[in-house]
Amino acid sequence: MNDMTQGAGVRAGDAPVEAGIVDCDIHPAVKSWNDLRPYLSDRWWNYLQTYGLRARHGFVRGTPYPKMSPLATRRDAWPDEGQPGSDLELMRRQHLDALGIGMGILNPLSPTGGDQNVAFSAALCTATNEWQLEAWTRQEPRLKASVVIPYEDGEASKAEIRRRAGVADFVQVLLLSRTSEPLGKRRYWPIYEAATEQGLPVAVHVFGYSGYPMTNSGWPSFYIEEGAAHPASCQASIASLVFEGVFERYPAMKLLVIEAGFAWLPALAWRLDKIWHRMRDEVPHVRRPPSEYIREHVWLTTQPMEEATRPRQVLDVMDWIGWDRLLFASDYPHWDFDDPRFSLPPALSTEQKNAVRFGNARALYGG
């Protein structure tokens, strides 16, 4: 078959599906910090006012790498008041209704875990989780919440996951990818213990601040490099999860990698296999080739969808990953949003498209 091209003119796009698309990456935002006031104690509210957030970087406001649009959001996603992602009505009108989203997973990026002060981080996460229920999922049944956790403190994270036990609105545990150590380290095991006990996937969304450079050769200069570097953190943490034996210890664990793209996974698995074959005596607790653990335990979202000048090549890679492992995500309301009508390669069969657009997510979340 020749390379597929999109042809001349405007492509009609993929039709909506009856059951609704599952969007695995929607970012809700607070209108203002006051939204969280009801869920924070006086102590932590005052702390927030006085000392503010202290992630592992130097900026009081904004981010170390300036985004290319305010708050990295779509220009058309600003409500009359507040910031993009803070207005449910606009989200319904512009995203859920307009694009036929039957289920949308909320991934709050701020506030979430990762503050230097882990006790404060734990309080913020509890507040954010309460706010997700009150402001979002109880208002809009299509939306589901993520249990955000103070992930640098395994025990506190475990407690937060258990606090949400049995609340069906929460469909996964969420942490950011730039943790202070690779995710296989023992300090994070309580997270996996609680998540598997509750039957929740562990979702890792890119960003966060490990305190270490974005690359293992130091800090790059540009936002484009920060974006390009995110998969590297995910790759390191997947290697760590495999080689520390986490998937041996927690056989029910499901890892979902969000917003790192997906095409790098086969190359990573092959590389780890080769290294494991050569030096498996260093990690005797790893009993099978790394690619087998990865095939069983790792799911990925599609956004930002990798694109090749010869689209057939992306299909090869999707084939190597497995058609049951890729989940559609839009990243609404961020600038690099993927539209479910246009982002998947046109050459996918209807069956493959349906798997990516809703089937795989329904299977993962049991919904």
Place this chain on the structure above:
Amino acid sequence: MKLLDVSAIDCDVHPTVPDLADLLPYMEPHWRDTISDRGIEAFESISYPPNAPLSARPDWRDERGRAAQNVTSLATQALDRWNLRFAVGNCIYGVHMAFSEDLAAVLARAVNDWLVREWLDREPRLRASIVVPLQNPELAVDEIRRRSEDRRFVQVLLPAMAEAPLGRRHFWPIYSAAERAGLPIGIHAGSSYRHPVTPVGWPSHYVEDYASQAQAFQGQLASLVCEGVFTKFPNLKVVLIESGVTWLTPFLWRLTKFWRGLRSEVPWVDRPPSEIVREHVRMTIQPFDAPDGTERLERIIDHLQSDRMLLFSSDFPHWQFDGDEVLPNGFPESLVGRIAVDNPLETYPRMKECMP
């Protein structure tokens, strides 16, 4: 075409410093005294623990367990065995790890002198990369100038993980000197260990350290492209050595897509990164991180959209393969001549000056 028939050019072999004492004759008295008075033992890197299986294939180790420590073993175990025309010696010694830039400069100079005397002068098929004190670009440029008269030095060697991403502007004098001398920049797996080997901190195991080399090359490519190194130095070639191969295509898809959205941040990057990389960047084939099998291998190579990028290498004496399976099982025979002869000669023009 079979490898043995083409008089291949091996773009990555590792002359290995047996002991720091072997370098002392190439140092001034002050530095010899420094080494002994301060009890400095060695500059071997944990990137290749000497006894780790990867670091040397069992049948290439001597009775002390070491490999590639003299030119005879390289000649008999690699050059003769695979009928090689040339081999590029990349000496992986921890010059880049020293914190004192003075010490680094002395070590680099000693290693290069040792390479000339103990290796290049004794084996006409051998070529070498210039080891430089990256800690100080001015001193690195001095070392490039000192060696570039000797046409057997065919490349400048940098580690995959350093103090800062290699595209950063303070490194540019190195690229200017290399371009002027007709020398490609070779970036080899390894680290100066200024930062954790992963962007999420230190892992527990050596297997993770080695796996993380691929991420280092991703970051370096992004840095070189986005800072505009190839815009500023249009004749510069960069060779990724012992980098692995299969991560490249998906990485370029992502970088190129981000460039389409973010190019106003780096306006000097005036074409898609995938095009820039295909023109300026080469990679050695060992380790070829893909499963055996012709069909998949052909697809992976097809994804590169270029037959000019891959350079044949054995990575001797590192244990990447057994027997004489120096090409990945299933590698297309039609490409052997290109990656084993044509591409190396195009990448290393100095080799053409004295073709046997």
